[in-house]
Amino acid sequence: MVALTLPDGKVRNYPGPVTGADLARDIGPGLAKAALAIRVNGKVWDLSRPIAEDATVAIVTKKDDDATVYDIIRHDTAHILAEAVKELYPETQVTIGPNVEDGFYYDFARKEPFTPEDLVRIEERMREIVKRNEPLVREVWERNKAVAFFEAQGEKYKAEIIAGLPAGEDISVYRQGKFVDLCRGPHGPATGHVGQGFKLMKIAGAYWRGDSKNEMLQRVYGTAWRDEKELAAYLTRLEEAEKRDHRRLGREMDLFHFQEEAAGMPFWHPKGWTLYRILEDFIRARLKHSGYVEVHTPQLIDRSLWEQSGHWEKFGQNMYTTESEERVFALKPMNCPAHIQIYKQGIKSYRDLPLRMAEFGCCHRYEPSGALHGLMRVRAFTQDDAHIFCTEEQITPETKAFCELLLDVYKDFGFTDVHVKFSDRPKVRAGTDDVWDRAEGALKAAAEAASLKLMLNPGEGAFYGPKLEFVLRDAIGRDWQCGTLQVDFVLPERLGAQYTAEDGTRQRPVMLHRAILGSLERFTGVLIEHYAGRMPLWLAPVQAAVVTITSEGAAYAAEVAERLKAAGLRAVLDTGAEKITYKVREHSLAKVPAILAIGKREAAERTVSLRRLGSERQEVLALEEALARLGAEAQVGGQRLAAAAEQDFSGTRGAQIRAPKQTRERIDSETTNDDAHS
RNA sequence: GCCGGCGUAGCUCAGCUGGUAGAGCACCUGAUUUGUAAUCAGGUGGUCGGGGGUUCGAGUCCCUCCGCCGGCACCA
Numbered sequence: 001m002v003a004l005t006l007p008d009g010k011v012r013n014y015p016g017p018v019t020g021a022d023l024a025r026d027i028g029p030g031l032a033k034a035a036l037a038i039r040v041n042g043k044v045w046d047l048s049r050p051i052a053e054d055a056t057v058a059i060v061t062k063k064d065d066d067a068t069v070y071d072i073i074r075h076d077t078a079h080i081l082a083e084a085v086k087e088l089y090p091e092t093q094v095t096i097g098p099n100v101e102d103g104f105y106y107d108f109a110r111k112e113p114f115t116p117e118d119l120v121r122i123e124e125r126m127r128e129i130v131k132r133n134e135p136l137v138r139e140v141w142e143r144n145k146a147v148a149f150f151e152a153q154g155e156k157y158k159a160e161i162i163a164g165l166p167a168g169e170d171i172s173v174y175r176q177g178k179f180v181d182l183c184r185g186p187h188g189p190a191t192g193h194v195g196q197g198f199k200l201m202k203i204a205g206a207y208w209r210g211d212s213k214n215e216m217l218q219r220v221y222g223t224a225w226r227d228e229k230e231l232a233a234y235l236t237r238l239e240e241a242e243k244r245d246h247r248r249l250g251r252e253m254d255l256f257h258f259q260e261e262a263a264g265m266p267f268w269h270p271k272g273w274t275l276y277r278i279l280e281d282f283i284r285a286r287l288k289h290s291g292y293v294e295v296h297t298p299q300l301i302d303r304s305l306w307e308q309s310g311h312w313e314k315f316g317q318n319m320y321t322t323e324s325e326e327r328v329f330a331l332k333p334m335n336c337p338a339h340i341q342i343y344k345q346g347i348k349s350y351r352d353l354p355l356r357m358a359e360f361g362c363c364h365r366y367e368p369s370g371a372l373h374g375l376m377r378v379r380a381f382t383q384d385d386a387h388i389f390c391t392e393e394q395i396t397p398e399t400k401a402f403c404e405l406l407l408d409v410y411k412d413f414g415f416t417d418v419h420v421k422f423s424d425r426p427k428v429r430a431g432t433d434d435v436w437d438r439a440e441g442a443l444k445a446a447a448e449a450a451s452l453k454l455m456l457n458p459g460e461g462a463f464y465g466p467k468l469e470f471v472l473r474d475a476i477g478r479d480w481q482c483g484t485l486q487v488d489f490v491l492p493e494r495l496g497a498q499y500t501a502e503d504g505t506r507q508r509p510v511m512l513h514r515a516i517l518g519s520l521e522r523f524t525g526v527l528i529e530h531y532a533g534r535m536p537l538w539l540a541p542v543q544a545a546v547v548t549i550t551s552e553g554a555a556y557a558a559e560v561a562e563r564l565k566a567a568g569l570r571a572v573l574d575t576g577a578e579k580i581t582y583k584v585r586e587h588s589l590a591k592v593p594a595i596l597a598i599g600k601r602e603a604a605e606r607t608v609s610l611r612r613l614g615s616e617r618q619e620v621l622a623l624e625e626a627l628a629r630l631g632a633e634a635q636v637g638g639q640r641l642a643a644a645a646e647q648d649f650s651g652t653r654g655a656q657i658r659a660p661k662q663t664r665e666r667i668d669s670e671t672t673n674d675d676a677h678s
Numbered sequence: 679g680c681c682g683g684c685g686u687a688g689c690u691c692a693g694c695u696g697g698u699a700g701a702g703c704a705c706c707u708g709a710u711u712u713g714u715a716a717u718c719a720g721g722u723g724g725u726c727g728g729g730g731g732u733u734c735g736a737g738u739c740c741c742u743c744c745g746c747c748g749g750c751a752c753c754a
Contacts, residue, residue, distance in 0.1 A: 205751095206681080212751040212752080213751095219681090311754065315754055365753080368751080582717080586716085
């Protein structure tokens with residue numbers, strides 16, 4: 001007897017093993033048709049797989065609001081992709097085809113790369129295969145049979161994968177039509193269940209087994225959804241994400257640019273640099289408040305120091321060098337060795353620790369050309385870098401304090417969804433197990449003390465110590481790794497840092513490498529995308545535009561602009577001859593958070609008509625009231641920031657706003673009252 | 679670095695099988711004094727990413743270098 005307990009608590013008894021398909025058919029024809037798979041004691045099984053023992057079961061259908069549905073649909077679609085490719089290009093070998101976020105891919109081995117036209121053909125064939133509604137049949141094969149089968153087919157990759165599977169594991173294959181693929185499953189009952197809500201997205205090269213020493217395969221990416229409507233929604237989502245691409249907004253909002261002569265190194269324009277400097281000044285103030293000292297170290301340092309630190313050996317190929325006076329200098333790729341040099345000046349006592357040394361040091365790294373990506377991956381960058389020299393006992397309190405500072409800073413920027421990856425000892429590492437035990441223990445305890453959600457990232461620590469990696473989630477759900485904290489026992493040793501302990505002995509300090517924003521360039525990019533360019537008031541390069549409706553208001557408008565600037569706000573004055581609708585549009589496209597319109601009435605009554613970006617509402621306020629309100633909002637405030645991030649984004653293009661002609665000169669010199677960059 | 683795609687005016691893009699470069703917006707000039715997302719008219723603007731080759735003739739074809747885009751690999 002097999003007793004199956006259904007989700008509603010009812011129990012069905014069978015004399016012997018039954019399949020999910022049998023059960024679904026017994027319950028009703030509708031369910032039988034809709035069934036995709038069956039959950040057996042929480043595990044998802046194929047409908048064709050016999051259930052031989054009592055179990056709690058639930059039929060999975062496409063309508064279920066459950067990630068499993070997508071897992072099945074996407075993996076089925078990957079098999080359909082492989083079948084289509086084998087039908088169209090029989091000489092192609094199949095390799096692996098896992099699911100990824102929002103879709104799947106399949107890697108193929110073939111001499112000729114796929115063309116975009118091939119992709120169209122393949123997708124057409126896939127749609128046919130779906131219509132054929134071929135049953136997907138699970139079979140368990142004996143290992144040698146499986147290897148022999150795939151070798152006979154010329155599928156050397158598949159044979160290699162099977163050979164690598166642990167002994168004793170069932171080798172399951174799935175058959176659909178003439179196509180047989182090694183696969184763990186589970187799958188839906190037939191290709192038709194996938195429906196037409198899928199699309200092939202792109203072709204790319206990918207190394208076999210992810211190793212650049214191996215041959216390159218052809219990877220086809222696809223996406224698959226429950227139906228065409230969901231697919232359409234997904235494609236719309238991609239388009240929306242594209243609109244907030246910081247590279248596009250950087251151009252549209254005149255923040256920065258890149259050019260061939262300095263690939264991977266941003267040219268910051270006045271507005272972009274204003275934003276950058278706000279971040280830098282903000283962090284500088286926070287660090288100062290948290291007991292850090294700031295230093296500045298040379299851009300060029302003789303290679304001997306990099307040899308000593310070990311960087312030359314590991315990363316020499318990725319360092320820019322220059323020769324002078326028969327010596328080789330490297331542009332610094334990081335600040336830490338230089339900070340140790342400062343630490344080593346004079347004798348340090350345990351009383352000097354912890355010593356928190358910060359530097360906004362510009363670093364250069366020769367990143368591989370294919371890695372460059374706007375501000376997110378550059379060759380010249382500045383971190384909000386600091387090194388905390390401390391004793392082992394101080395690791396925990398210092399880490400805790402750092403985590404608190406970091407979360408607080410993130411909150412100010414509007415990021416409240418943060419998770420932390422904890423990367424522990426890698427296989428190849430320096431330091432004894434005892435030291436690692438202590439370092440990992442201290443780091444973990446501190447992270448937990450700071451109430452962080454920890455995700456384990458086993459074996460991914462630096463060779464010198466464990467690390468925390470702080471990942472924040474942006475307004476549209478994308479994750480960005482920004483902050484980091486690494487415990488380092490190695491560099492102080494290599495570069496000879498010491499302190500005198502209470503007992504008079506010489507000891508090695510521990511070094512905590514840490515950054516909150518990471519690279520300022522990258523964080524600026526993240527912020528632009530998070531806010532879709534609509535920065536909250538305190539971050540907006542131009543915070544307010546004072547615009548006249550008619551020239552009668554010009555003198556008063558100039559006064560309003562002056563008052564805003566006197567209140568510390570970055571304001572522009574637009575007294576051009578265009579219509580108010582034109583000015584509102586232009587300044588809105590430029591994503592200026594506040595537009596203060598001045599007409600005859602406002603001038604007479606000493607008021608302003610305030611319009612906020614993203615809203616059509618206008619509010620007539622006394623000038624003093626508007627000043628007070630904007631001034632208050634320009635202060636850092638977490639809640640306001642979060643609210644600003646949620647403002648919906650409407651697409652724009654070509655917002656290269658400049659001052660209208662009559663006032664051009666005046667405005668250009670008054671874009672900002674922040675003299676820091678002049 | 680590897681695989682694929684792409685590179686035409688400041689931006690977005692058109693330019694069929696090779697016949698000597700075009701639109702919209704932007705910009706400039708003039709007119710318009712306007713009440714909350716585009717006022718009208720006229721005008722300027724490109725050695726078609728760089729170099730080389732094939733051809734009577736190359737934006738269109740070939741080679742090569744550079745850059746960008748999408749992945750992969752890398753990321754101290």
